Amino acid sequence: MTLTSPTRARSLSALTLAGMLIFTGCGATTAVPAESAAATGESAVPEQASLVPAGEGKTTYPLALESTWGTTELAVQPQRIAAVTPSSDDAEILAALGVTPIIASEWATDVFLEEALTQPIPERFTTGDSQFPVEQIAKANPDLIITLGADVSEVYDKLSSIAPVLSTATDRGGEASVASDWEHNIRSLGEALDLQDKAQEVLDDERTFFEQFRAEHPELAGKTAAYLVYYGAESGLQYHSSPDGPATTVFSRMGFAENPNAAKFEYRQAVSPELLSLVDADVIVFSDNSDGNYAEITELPLFKNLEAAKDNHVMLIDNRAAEGEFIIDGVTSVGNLPWALARSGPLSSVWAAKQMAPALSATVQR
Secondary structure (H helix, E strand, O other): OOOHHHHHHHHHHHHHHHHHHHOEEEEOOEOOOOOOOOHOOOOOOOHHHHOOOOOOOOOOOOOOEEEOOOOEEEOOOOOOOEOOOOOOHHHHHHHOOOOOOEEOOOOOHHHHHHHHHHOOOEEEOOOOOOOOOOHHHOOOOOOOEEEOOOOOOOHHHHHHHHHOEEEEOOOOHHHHHHHOOHHHHHHHHHHHOHHHHHHHHHHHHHHHHHHHHHHHOOHHHOOOHHHHEEEEOOEEEEOOOOOOOHHHHHHHHHHOOOOOOOHHOOOOOOHHHHHHHHHHOEEEEEEEOOOOOOOHHOHHHHHHHHHHHHOEEEEEEEEHHHOOEEEEEOOEEOOOOOHHOOOOOOOHHHHHHHHHHHHHHHHOOO
């Protein structure tokens, strides 16, 4: 499988955040939904029909899909769903519901995503100059397009002329709360897909997992954590555990306490030398996305003077995304852990916690 490289992951995250911050209000519009096979009474291709589980009979159709940019109407339970958010957050939530999108981003190749999918995603799109390849989406003939937490102000009218559009982006500057609020997103999708019970099951399973996780790892309770990502000399060191950061949600559910220094940083803020003392915590999770150049930071006197560094409470993630793996304490694992921590979805958060648990436990007890 092909996994996102460190540079690619950073660029994609920046692209998504930038798109979320550029908001242009549009008046509400109503689009005529593309007729699905179910709506016309025609037989769908068997392998396509199996992309979506049978409905639970709880959603009342037609269903109005209201968004910041307009309103579309979903006539029946959709069977061909286009997951077009470049970050692949939408593909992850679909997979958690047992749904396989008809088309999704080329970056939707995470280990936890592929393990959850019941079958391969039929078609991929490449994110180039445009975040949303409208023509390719149209050719996939979806009967629902989902754009969770993404700014579609420039393409909403085009997308809604293809099929009904489900969007959860709600306000200017709301990228952090919307992008990381997968609980809201999965409830919205559960209603649209007539899979409300399944959505609740995913929520319950995730909560149960972390309840058990905290019970099995009392050594993490009450400790503070800081999550840093180093991208090399060009892009520098960034702080990823601000209060609104996706990784913060994962650490909190693992049992870590709120870090009082975290509020002094914005999500992905560059950590200059004069700010380095503020990244201290009971444990520092340090992701090296610089192809092995992490000593450029960890050997700095200012870093070595941190209490976490002096106590040997620094957990290094040597991210080898180009090889599709990462290394912690000499143990090589498959996947892209930093990318999962940038997501905080129903699959990524659980997977990330499992990957970090042994090393985190050992780190805080040294």
